Amino acid sequence: MYVKAVRPTDLNRNTEWFTYPGVWTTYILILFFSWLIVLSVLNCSSGLAWTIVHLSHFLVTYHFFHWKKGTPFADDQGIYNRLTWWEQIDSGKQLTRNRKYLIASHTTDYQHPMLFLNTLAVFVLVVAKFPHMHKVRIFGINADQ
Amino acid sequence: MITIPYVTALATYFSYGLLFVFGHIRDLFRKITGCFSSNNLQGYAPICLGNEDFYQRRLYQRIRDCFERPIASAPDAWFDLVERFSNDSNKTLERTTRIRRCLNLGSYSYLGFAAPDEYCTPRATDSLNKYSPSTCSSRVDGGTTVLHKELEKHVANFLGKQDAIVFGMGYVTNSAILPVLIGKGGLIISDSLNHCSIVNGARGSGATIRVFQHNTPSHLEEVLREQISEGQPRTHRPWKKIVVIVEGIYSMEGDFCKLPEIVAICKKYKAYTYLDEAHSIGAIGKTGRGVCELLGVDPADVDIMMGTFTKSFGSCGGYIAGSKELIQYLKYTCPAHLYATSMSPPAAEQIISAIKVILGEDGTSRGAQKLARVRENSNFFRSELQKMGFEVLGDNDSPVMPIMLYNPAKIPAFSRECLKRNVAVVVVSFPATPLLLARARICLSASHTKEELLKALEVISQVGDLLGIKYFGAEPKKHQQEEKMKKLE
Numbered sequence: 001m002y003v004k005a006v007r008p009t010d011l012n013r014n015t016e017w018f019t020y021p022g023v024w025t026t027y028i029l030i031l032f033f034s035w036l037i038v039l040s041v042l043n044c045s046s047g048l049a050w051t052i053v054h055l056s057h058f059l060v061t062y063h064f065f066h067w068k069k070g071t072p073f074a075d076d077q078g079i080y081n082r083l084t085w086w087e088q089i090d091s092g093k094q095l096t097r098n099r100k101y102l103i104a105s106h107t108t109d110y111q112h113p114m115l116f117l118n119t120l121a122v123f124v125l126v127v128a129k130f131p132h133m134h135k136v137r138i139f140g141i142n143a144d145q
Numbered sequence: 146m147i148t149i150p151y152v153t154a155l156a157t158y159f160s161y162g163l164l165f166v167f168g169h170i171r172d173l174f175r176k177i178t179g180c181f182s183s184n185n186l187q188g189y190a191p192i193c194l195g196n197e198d199f200y201q202r203r204l205y206q207r208i209r210d211c212f213e214r215p216i217a218s219a220p221d222a223w224f225d226l227v228e229r230f231s232n233d234s235n236k237t238l239e240r241t242t243r244i245r246r247c248l249n250l251g252s253y254s255y256l257g258f259a260a261p262d263e264y265c266t267p268r269a270t271d272s273l274n275k276y277s278p279s280t281c282s283s284r285v286d287g288g289t290t291v292l293h294k295e296l297e298k299h300v301a302n303f304l305g306k307q308d309a310i311v312f313g314m315g316y317v318t319n320s321a322i323l324p325v326l327i328g329k330g331g332l333i334i335s336d337s338l339n340h341c342s343i344v345n346g347a348r349g350s351g352a353t354i355r356v357f358q359h360n361t362p363s364h365l366e367e368v369l370r371e372q373i374s375e376g377q378p379r380t381h382r383p384w385k386k387i388v389v390i391v392e393g394i395y396s397m398e399g400d401f402c403k404l405p406e407i408v409a410i411c412k413k414y415k416a417y418t419y420l421d422e423a424h425s426i427g428a429i430g431k432t433g434r435g436v437c438e439l440l441g442v443d444p445a446d447v448d449i450m451m452g453t454f455t456k457s458f459g460s461c462g463g464y465i466a467g468s469k470e471l472i473q474y475l476k477y478t479c480p481a482h483l484y485a486t487s488m489s490p491p492a493a494e495q496i497i498s499a500i501k502v503i504l505g506e507d508g509t510s511r512g513a514q515k516l517a518r519v520r521e522n523s524n525f526f527r528s529e530l531q532k533m534g535f536e537v538l539g540d541n542d543s544p545v546m547p548i549m550l551y552n553p554a555k556i557p558a559f560s561r562e563c564l565k566r567n568v569a570v571v572v573v574s575f576p577a578t579p580l581l582l583a584r585a586r587i588c589l590s591a592s593h594t595k596e597e598l599l600k601a602l603e604v605i606s607q608v609g610d611l612l613g614i615k616y617f618g619a620e621p622k623k624h625q626q627e628e629k630m631k632k633l634e
Contacts, residue, residue, distance in 0.1 A: 002151065003151050004147070005149055005154075007579070009357065009358055013576040016579060017158075020579070020581050021154060022154035026154075026155050026158040068196065070196060072200040073197065073200040074193070074197040078194065
């Protein structure tokens with residue numbers, strides 16, 4: 001089964017890959033397979049496995065989307081050095097389809113008994129994705145030198 | 146429009162994800178072990194800020210042996226490749242004295258002028274004796290020889306424009322001319338896949354830059370309408386001038402630009418057209434005059450024609466062709482003309498001779514034969530590859546054909562396997578191309594014979610089977626089956 005790839009007009013090579021077909025599916029599949037792996041390695045209940053997946057998803061996505069700034073290559077001469085990946089995506093336009101998908105993919109899995117930790121993770125990640133938080137650095141955390 | 150099998154797209158994302166994860170784990174260990182060893186910067190800032198070199202260290206370095214391979218002969222149809230080895234996983238690559246004779250599918254020598262030529266080389270050597278390798282001066286001071294004047298005249302006549310100006314380096318032609326042509330308050334609309342030199346020149350000019358979807362004239366019109374109606378960014382005053390920049394052949398896609406439609410739109414909205422014919426000049430069109438000739442566009446409709454001599458003419462440098470007033474203006478403002486050393490005289494002579502061969506002014510029909518041969522070679526090769534089931538990009542008649550690989554692991558595999566079978570190919574990956582769309586780019590030349598092409602096809606087919614990159618099914622061999630049926634009867 002074939003899909004067509006339309007070239008986006010995004011010049012930022014760091015975020016442009018997110019608009020191609022198959023990204024959303026890969027994201028879901030990675031989460032699902034890591035859930036299966038956690039379940040098979042730890043032999044725990046499915047709710048606990050989801051909590052573990054959810055919390056590690058929180059750590060990974062917070063680090064890569066909202067903490068790391070700039071791009072992993074030097075071609076663009078550092079024009080994105082002050083922006084995290086989330087702020088770079090879709091050239092800074094708020095509430096595009098991609099951004100709404102990433103917000104929505106948090107608020108769907110939280111279960112007992114670790115409800116508190118899960119809710120905290122969801123809260124931090126969803127707030128970090130709000131349009132009002134664009135380029136905001138609370139208490140100067142992660143601001144530039 | 147590229148068609149990707151869905152499973153391949155998923156697998157490619159997953160592979161890149163895995164590579165990034167491993168890279169980050171290694172970086173974590175590097176940071177931990179780095180805490181213990183002393184840091185000898187003594188107060189100076191580190192050269193690489195943050196994670197700028199992550200891609201270079203963790204992804205590119207793994208496959209570094211596929212790039213920058215040194216060659217030890219002229220880049221003809223066959224060349225000598227120097228073998229290298231590495232003992233520390235590509236951090237350092239040592240050259241050996243062994244050389245390997247390989248079929249060259251990577252050079253931009255579309256008409257075969259990169260190799261010693263019976264007409265051009267004696268003349269270039271004579272001018273080397275007469276004028277010496279360098280003029281040691283800029284054009285304005287003492288660096289304009291009669292060869293430069295003659296070259297500019299020849300280029301202008303060849304393209305059908307009033308006048309031309311030449312520079313010593315092709316990249317510099319774009320990046321030094323754009324800031325002079327347009328400045329703050331102007332608008333540059335460039336194709337999304339334009340070359341780095343255009344992007345650098347546009348950024349250096351200070352004008353506002355907008356990008357339109359690759360080769361989509363309707364999107365160009367949309368962007369033009371939106372920008373003209375809005376005006377400059379905060380003041381909303383009308384733009385001082387608008388320049389639309391497109392290329393003749395896009396070197397990573399191998400497709401021609403839709404020049405007639407784009408020129409029509411630019412005329413309608415009174416924007417200037419800048420055409421970069423780096424790959425298409427000399428190789429395309431019935432007499433080699435580029436994409437204007439091929440698509441039937443009058444050269445007078447394109448305001449600024451730019452090109453390079455490094456591809457089809459086998460030399461170095463670039464040119465700009467336009468009206469007399471434009472070239473006069475460039476001659477007293479462009480820093481590449483005023484301050485940069487002028488083109489090397491033997492290089493200029495090589496171009497003059499090459500133009501004469503292409504036009505048939507040397508008394509033979511070799512130029513026309515070369516053009517016909519490169520066209521035949523490209524069409525034959527492309528159709529054979531497509532029949533085998535590869536995904537090949539590019540239009541017919543274009544000598545540049547990228548073969549899609551997609552998966553990051555197939556990039557070094559394709560390059561190394563072809564090298565083992567004595568075929569040298571160029572592979573391109575992120576960030577020169579989008580993340581998903583890594584490819585191997587084949588550039589054909591008029592100096593490739595049919596036997597060499599068949600050998601290359603055989604090698605590529607073998608490697609393609611080994612790697613699984615024949616994404617479309619190979620066409621069934623209908624004729625052989627019919628013959629077998631007839632024999633049975």
